[in-house]
Amino acid sequence: MALSFASILLGSSLILQASGTPLPTSKCCNLLDAEFRGGEKVVYPQTSEYEVLNTYFAPTSQQTPSCIFTPSDTSDISRAIKLFTRHSCKFAIRSGGHHYNAGWASIDNGILLSLSNLNKxxxxxxxxxxxxxxxxxxxxxxxxxxxxxxxxxxxxxxxxxxxxxxxxxxxxxxxxxxxxxxxxxxxxxxxxxxxxxxxxxxxxxxxxxxxxxxxxxxxxxxxxxxxxxxxSNPVNSAYVGFPASSYDAFINAAYQYCLKGEDPKSQILFISFLSVKNGAFSVENAASLIYTDVMDLSNPPKVLAPFMDGTIPSSGAQVMGRNGTLGSHGHFLAEIQKPGGRTTRQTISILPDARLLKQFQSIWIKTAEEYKNVEGFKADLLFQPIGKKWIVAGNAKGGNSMGLTEPVIILWVQPHWTSAMDDETMADFATRVITLFEKVAKDAKKLSNFEYLNYAGPKQSLMAGYGTExxxxxxxxxxxxxxxxxxxxxxxxxxxxxxxx
Incomplete structure (x- = not known):
């Protein structure tokens, strides 16, 4: 159950605020530099190191920190946090810089705490x-x-x-x-x-x-x-494309997979790609199939068979990895998912429902019509299940803060474009699509309040969907x-x- 802002406030008595008069960020950087005796741990703009440390997977998430702090160890971070707290210095924390939201691992006019040297x-x-x-x-x-x-x-x-x-x-x-x-x-x-x-x-x-x-x-x-x-068991993976004419059969099979989740060694990511060719939309659907055990690709496990045995007419299959490891597959994805493109992402979760999944694609395509003249416009619509076995496995490890008690399907919308001038326009596209998804899912009584943080947009409700407890x-x-x-x-x-x- 999601909580309203007012109900949380009334029950919490947690109106918290860091005290102290904030210092200008330039002075915070100078104090940090002095704290570490003018060494090389505080990096300033217009240096090559600053440019490297302030490069992100998606340029849309990049901001302009006043300085970047590069601690060597936990002790350095302890000293810096004491200084930030004492002088009310604003900061951001960056691990890998792979999230797409500006401000989540980046900052304007503040200190960027880069963890890059904590690499043991x-x-x-x-x-x-x-x-x-x-x-x-x-x-x-x-x-x-x-x-x-x-x-x-x-x-x-x-x-x-x-x-x-x-x-x-x-x-x-x-x-x-x-x-x-x-x-x-x-x-x-x-x-x-x-x-x-x-x-x-x-x-x-x-x-x-x-x-x-x-x-x-x-x-x-x-x-x-x-x-x-x-x-480390063998990891096998394949990518299978399906034409628009197969969409109903594709979604029906996807729904059955999401509903049953019968083989914990399997995982499928369902994808729809939208691109503009000669002023018209082209849509392709695909399933990215993973099996974390030995697999004969010519005789796939039952759970993957509908997507690989020709039951659904496909536009082609590609073997991505055969009897590899999570690492080798992860390295392969890193090679094909290149950094540097402008993109954003927003998410929604629903209870499994085939009709809704079909409706979502129609909404996504119809909304995109208004944006197809944006330079370099493309869009992805992706979903995958969080099944009962997933939730049970997490609970067996002691549970977590995310509050999921029933299977859901996580969906996310991800547009791509060329120019920074269109950043707000593309953020608007993602927001409009997700808002429409939420409305139809709520009307169907299939909306889950859970939002997965790593796929969430900057203005989503975020942890409010974790539930009261x-x-x-x-x-x-x-x-x-x-x-x-x-x-x-x-x-x-x-x-x-x-x-x-």
Whole structure:
């Protein structure tokens, strides 16, 4: 059940605000520089290092920080957070810079806290775990652990940063077996608003441990994660395209897959691509198929067969990876999903319903008609199920903050375009499509209030859909670990715990 803003406020008494008179950001940068004795940890504009550190996967998420702080370790972050709190200096936290929303891992006229030097990865075979610094990308993690016959429940694209991906949930190909990626965190190493360094796990700071599982950066800076390792089974993948004439059969089969979720080793991402050719729309549908075990592509598992055996007329199949690993597949995706394109994303979740999925595509195409003259305009409509096995697997690991109790289908709309002049126009397109989706899903009594943070737009309701019990837990943890709301006010971007303003 989603909470209204008023009901959360009335029940929480959590009107928090960081105190102190804010200093101009330039002075904050100077104080930070002085704190670290004028070393090389504070990077300023118009330098080559600044340009590298301030480059993002999507240019639409890039902003202009007054300076960039590059700590070497947790101690550096502790000292910096104390300074930020004392002088009310605004800042942002960047792990990999892969989120599309401006302000979530970037900042204008503030300090960008770059975690790029927190890149230690230490595999411990005796405890079946690996310590991963928050500034890593998944590529390094996979490359270190997989030669030992194990892997981690990590990102599909190995170029994605570890930190933001995990604290916002984390969708992995292993989710039906092990839950959300963050469900597989054994320990969080954290710097709090007071600059304290502590650990959150099943035995220490247990409520904070649960809060960080989907609670984003609301309680401190996570500087490192201890992750479970799991056996590395073969990963097989294929991409199958379907023409518009097969759409009804494609969606009916997709709905059955979402409804049943009978094989936890499988995962399918359903995609529709819209492009403009000679002033007219071209639409292609596709299924990206994953099977995390040995698979004969000529005789696929029953759960994948409808998409591979010709039952649905297809426009062609491509084998993406055969008997590889999560890492090799993640590296392949990183190669084909190139950075640098202007894009944005918004999301919605629904209860499984084939009729709605068909209606959504019609709405998406009709709305796009008004935008087809935007230079470089293309659009994607994607969806995948969060099934019962996924939710049960997460609960078996102790549960999380996201509040999902029943299977849903996550959908997201993602336009692409060429010019920065069209950024607002394309954000408007995504908002309009999602608003229409929400209306028809609500009318059909199939709307879920859950919004997956890593696919959410900057102005969506975000964590309000986690449900009453989860929100109360998050508020309680906030009261204990960040009573002045440093990570709600001095860290202006990103998802926030409802009821704090």
């Amino acid at each position: 990865v230490v595999y411990n075979p005796s405890s079946n775990s690996v310590f991963v610094g928050s500034g890593n990308r998944w590529r390094k993690v996979y490359d270190i652990v997989e030669p030992h016959g194990v892997t981690v429940v990590g990102a599909q694209n190995s170029d994605v940063g570890v930190g933001g991906f995990l604290v916002n949930g984390g969708i992995s190909y292993l989710a039906d077996q092990y839950g959300w990626a963050v469900d597989n965190v054994r320990d969080f190493e954290v710097v709090t608003a007071e600059g304290r360094v502590l650990h959150a796990n099943r035995y220490e700071n247990k409520e904070l441990f649960r809060a960080f599982k989907g609670g984003s950066s609301n309680f401190g800076v996570v500087t490192g994660f201890t992750l479970d390792t799991v056996k 989860s929100i109360r837990r998050l508020q309680s943890v906030k009261r204990q670990y960040d009573p002045r709301n440093v990570f709600g006010t001095l860290l202006p971007g990103g998802p926030k715990v409802p009821g704090l303003y």
